[in-house]
Amino acid sequence: ISSLPTEKGWHPGNLYQYQGFWHLSQHLQKILTCQNQFEARDSDIILVTSPKCGTTWLKAMAFALVNRTKFNPKSTQHPLLSNNPQELVPCLEFAFESPKPNGVDSSPLPTPRLFSTHLPLVSMPESVKKSDCSCKIVYLCRNPKDTFVSLFHWEIKLRTEEMRSNLLEETFQNFCRGVSLYGPFWDHALGYWKQSLENPERVLFLRYEEMKEEPGNQLRKLADFIGCPFSKEEESFNVVHQISKLCSFDHLSNLEVNRTGKLSYGYNNSAFFRRGEVGDWKNHLTPQMAQKLDQISKEKWGDSGLTF
Numbered sequence: 001i002s003s004l005p006t007e008k009g010w011h012p013g014n015l016y017q018y019q020g021f022w023h024l025s026q027h028l029q030k031i032l033t034c035q036n037q038f039e040a041r042d043s044d045i046i047l048v049t050s051p052k053c054g055t056t057w058l059k060a061m062a063f064a065l066v067n068r069t070k071f072n073p074k075s076t077q078h079p080l081l082s083n084n085p086q087e088l089v090p091c092l093e094f095a096f097e098s099p100k101p102n103g104v105d106s107s108p109l110p111t112p113r114l115f116s117t118h119l120p121l122v123s124m125p126e127s128v129k130k131s132d133c134s135c136k137i138v139y140l141c142r143n144p145k146d147t148f149v150s151l152f153h154w155e156i157k158l159r160t161e162e163m164r165s166n167l168l169e170e171t172f173q174n175f176c177r178g179v180s181l182y183g184p185f186w187d188h189a190l191g192y193w194k195q196s197l198e199n200p201e202r203v204l205f206l207r208y209e210e211m212k213e214e215p216g217n218q219l220r221k222l223a224d225f226i227g228c229p230f231s232k233e234e235e236s237f238n239v240v241h242q243i244s245k246l247c248s249f250d251h252l253s254n255l256e257v258n259r260t261g262k263l264s265y266g267y268n269n270s271a272f273f274r275r276g277e278v279g280d281w282k283n284h285l286t287p288q289m290a291q292k293l294d295q296i297s298k299e300k301w302g303d304s305g306l307t308f
């Protein structure tokens with residue numbers, strides 16, 4: 001474990017590098033505990049993202065999908081109408097915190113248990129990495145330019161006014177050299193991408209852009225992968241469309257709970273909804289910055305087949 005050479009005002013917390021990825025110091029103990037103590041079940045479904053790649057959206061989709069018999073997506077009592085998706089799917093590395101930050105206790109969760117995590121593949125719990133474990137991993141990735149812009153807007157919220165000067169350039173330089181939460185972003189994605197090619201039964205790789213383009217088809221893909229495909233009857237009742245509408249940015253971001261509510265561990269629910277679009281980077285990055293990110297993607301992902 002090595003710490004980041006102190007850079008004035010980089011982040012309100014200290015970053016430490018562990019197994020090649022950067023983490024907030026206050027998360028490290030939780031990550032270690034999770035690595036050693038989490039006992040995966042074959043029926044578990046683990047949603048993985050780099051921060052700002054659409055975690056909230058994927059949580060909503062997977063929750064609605066897995067629970068669609070219990071909670072009709074059109075029901076006025078659906079949990080997504082009164083809870084931020086972050087609350088409905090516990091985060092793996094914080095499920096071992098005591099006292100629980102958001103009341104998460106993984107043991108009584110209904111089967112299949114749904115978890116989310118930002119952990120890179122190398123730091124996944126030992127029980128998940130075992131060759132005889134057949135739990136499912138769903139990785140959602142996003143193009144590096146929009147991911148960076150979204151991350152930058154998130155960073156702004158964490159800073160005091162005086163720490164905001166020159167923030168875009170500073171955050172950009174750090175992101176490019178791999179120093180971002182759970183970064184390097186490119187290594188994070190590449191690890192899961194390779195696994196999805198080698199072991200497609202266990203790892204499904206999704207792209208934010210494709211979910212925006214054709215949410216219905218991506219939902220079907222997700223449903224097939226996690227073993228709960230849509231039946232002919234459900235197709236005829238348009239359940240796919242109902243779920244994608246329920247989980248859409250416009251719908252979720254305008255719900256009262258997501259406009260005014262707070263997560264039990266402090267963040268405003270609204271912080272997880274900003275623009276929800278593809279290509280917002282054009283409004284924030286200079287051509288040189290965009291070029292630089294493209295160049296890094298080329299270098300890092302090379303001929304792996306991972307492109308955006």
Ligand code: A3P
Nearest residue numbers: 052053054055056057150248249273274275276
């Ligand atoms: P932007 O900042 O580009 O708007 P995460 O959930 O991993 O923190 O990612 C947050 C990003 O996903 C934000 O991107 C947010 O607006 C977007 N987002 C949240 N909910 C979404 C939804 N239902 N559909 C599409 N994008 C969504």
